[in-house]
Amino acid sequence: MEVALGKNKPHNVVIIGGGFGGLYTAKNLKSTNVNVTLIDKRNFHLFQPLLYQVATGTLSPGDISSPLRSVFSKSKNTKVLLGEVNDIDPKAQQVIMGDQVVNYDTLIVATGANHSYFGKDNWQEFAPGLKTVEDAIEMRRRIFGAFEAAEKETDPEKRNAFLTFVIVGGGPTGVELAGAIAELAYKTLKEDFRNIDTSETKILLLQGGERILPHIAPELSEEAAISLQKLGVVIHTNTRVTNIENNIVTFKQGGEVKEIPSQTILWAAGVKGSAMGQILAQRTDVECDHAGRVIVEPDLTIRGYKNIFVVGDLGNFSHQDGKPLPGVAPVAKQQGEYVAKLIKRRLKGHTLPQFHYNHVGSLAMIGQNLAVVDLGLIKLTGFLAWVFWLVIHIYFLIEFDTKLLVVFQWAWNYITRNRRSRLITGREAFVQVKTTN
Amino acid sequence: MEVALGKNKPHNVVIIGGGFGGLYTAKNLKSTNVNVTLIDKRNFHLFQPLLYQVATGTLSPGDISSPLRSVFSKSKNTKVLLGEVNDIDPKAQQVIMGDQVVNYDTLIVATGANHSYFGKDNWQEFAPGLKTVEDAIEMRRRIFGAFEAAEKETDPEKRNAFLTFVIVGGGPTGVELAGAIAELAYKTLKEDFRNIDTSETKILLLQGGERILPHIAPELSEEAAISLQKLGVVIHTNTRVTNIENNIVTFKQGGEVKEIPSQTILWAAGVKGSAMGQILAQRTDVECDHAGRVIVEPDLTIRGYKNIFVVGDLGNFSHQDGKPLPGVAPVAKQQGEYVAKLIKRRLKGHTLPQFHYNHVGSLAMIGQNLAVVDLGLIKLTGFLAWVFWLVIHIYFLIEFDTKLLVVFQWAWNYITRNRRSRLITGREAFVQVKTTN
Known part of the structure; x- marks a missing residue:
């Protein structure tokens, strides 16, 4: 399947999920002539690495949340849509939210994981x-x-x-x-x-x-x-x-x-991967691993669909050292950046080498x-x-x-x-x- | 009825409600030899004057809340009890919380108002x-x-x-x-x-x-x-x-x-006055006004009970200019301070002139x-x-x-x-x- 690359009609990118993966994809498509629609169930991005501090009483939820609309308030090519995606139709290139249908040329699924x-x-x-x-x-x-x-x-x-x-x-x-x-x-x-x-x-x-x-x-x-x-x-x-x-x-x-x-x-x-992984598997025959994560190709697309990407915790990317990359913010961030870059390249008729995760380090807080x-x-x-x-x-x-x-x-x-x-x-x-x- | 003033056994003060009235009563009984028990349904004092900023998204709830235990963590004579008071027995001098009974020598009811x-x-x-x-x-x-x-x-x-x-x-x-x-x-x-x-x-x-x-x-x-x-x-x-x-x-x-x-x-x-007003009325024959507020005496006690005080929004104090004092934080604060002072005086065998509200001013925020x-x-x-x-x-x-x-x-x-x-x-x-x- 070829990716739609009409030069004159605007290219519609739909991103499902406003976590690190979705957010960094959208941020890196700012100031392009691509139409971005970011769909999330919630009206805010949550800085999950600090969520345990909310649970233990150091921070308030508002301290680690950024309203999605205010993050993208200046990006006039980006539209935030509040709602829950029920289904995807990869043939018609549509995302279904109840009785609302959103058309895409490129789709990024970044709905993360649940416990x-x-x-x-x-x-x-x-x-x-x-x-x-x-x-x-x-x-x-x-x-x-x-x-x-x-x-x-x-x-x-x-x-x-x-x-x-x-x-x-x-x-x-x-x-x-x-x-x-x-x-x-x-x-x-x-x-x-x-x-x-x-x-x-x-x-x-x-x-x-x-x-x-x-x-x-x-x-x-x-x-x-x-x-x-x-x-x-x-x-x-x-x-x-x-x-x-x-x-x-x-x-x-x-x-x-x-x-x-x-x-x-x-x-x-x-x-385990969020429910969207199962929906993708049903609609596209892509495989999921035992934890419900979607097996992605070296360029983060899914098999047979060059215009559907999975980034962040929902994806299983095992093309680096054979083991899936961990479900952490830096992976999602770098994948989001990569996908945005690849979309921009494609629109110019080019492509990119496969995704490579640049592991900077691991860290954990124990206490004071x-x-x-x-x-x-x-x-x-x-x-x-x-x-x-x-x-x-x-x-x-x-x-x-x-x-x-x-x-x-x-x-x-x-x-x-x-x-x-x-x-x-x-x-x-x-x-x-x-x-x- | 005389107030129990045993010099050697500790005097038990029970305060129901950790709003401005209850909090200032307890704060002003710090470092005395009185035993203070502060009962509240919630584990925090809420700075209500700024609640509208939580409702409109400027502040988080944590920003305007002080955990009651941490407010009194250094006051070793003060015990915070989390729970809901169901009844009062003024004859036995007891506050009833489910199957738990708390004895008092002096009771302060400061449960405020609801809409x-x-x-x-x-x-x-x-x-x-x-x-x-x-x-x-x-x-x-x-x-x-x-x-x-x-x-x-x-x-x-x-x-x-x-x-x-x-x-x-x-x-x-x-x-x-x-x-x-x-x-x-x-x-x-x-x-x-x-x-x-x-x-x-x-x-x-x-x-x-x-x-x-x-x-x-x-x-x-x-x-x-x-x-x-x-x-x-x-x-x-x-x-x-x-x-x-x-x-x-x-x-x-x-x-x-x-x-x-x-x-x-x-x-x-x-x-309207909170439910505790009705309970007081049933148990003591004190009168409530049309808004469910308890009519208090010039010294903030209720008629016939020199050891029961009502402070803050729940009280109707009309001994200053004939009109009830407004339900605002400064009134509750000054009433709490007055009651604490009166208790300390009584324990020394003295008393105080009637409560007088010192009105400093009124203010309202409109916007930036x-x-x-x-x-x-x-x-x-x-x-x-x-x-x-x-x-x-x-x-x-x-x-x-x-x-x-x-x-x-x-x-x-x-x-x-x-x-x-x-x-x-x-x-x-x-x-x-x-x-x-």
């Missing part, structure tokens, strides 16, 4: 994941609600379950959550309660593999584990969760089976003055890594938005260990806190 | 009010959702209804909402849409009395009206809303009846560089009043919390007209936006 419970969807109720603002607010409600419930509880066993936090998954999100909860329990909230001693809080981090942060160098992963343990987090590696029910986590470590009663179990383990940064040759830990982490995130954040003051405020809160955003909200905020008691 | 639809509770669905964080998030969702729906709507009449905002009530909240929406429509969002021109937005402010802001001097109220009209707000005075249904407001102005189709109707008209300030002899308008308003609010905010950076950020957003917090959230955020279309 996966490996088929045990009933675990979700007891162990929420962290993908959306609502997820973060729900996690925040559970974390702070648990301390409140413990303060009221007179039964020592029940109180213990309220003061036990289990985080499933030892990747960056799990590590960041564990570190943040440790700082909360052992530092920030220390003086706040009268009946409980928050320093009795137990924080468990369960990891399936043999080390946490498997994507970084083993010595850094070791360093991160030591830092977390110093903060008070108990790490269980080679551990498989076998059941989550009625606020009890059951897990297997070696031959041993353990049960831990916990009122706050947080899921940071599996992800504690992080690990793996830049390949350069490896940082402790305070230096922490500063590096801050600088990288500030750099990323201000790229969209001149949120300088937010960034300062955030750094300030971080330094002063302020948790001003720990309000428990939501329609049933209070009722829920009561019933968990 | 009132003057018996037309079915209006609430179409015209939400603004008292809680959830209210503000709901208003924000409706306001920004209306622009989104208008952008999608092809029928000009329906689009018109999406671009029509009706604010019922011309007090400070109504004026502040109208001004903020005008700035949003005519300035902030001007470049953001492709199908609609937000400058076609209609904003109506309906006021029952003959002028807006009736609590300030007539010449300032006139000035405020002119400023709002310049911003683009249409003001209808002497106007009585007779019905709100299916997104149509019906109102009577003189002899004329008008119907305005509007998808966004906001309620800033009536308030526009406010009105009435200090009696000194009256300010325009930029000077705006600066004064900012300073007063900053002063109030930093009294609880060293939120200096938040304040700077807020001033910054205000100056740059940034609305970074305009995310539409909530469990049904997207669905709702769709169905209003």
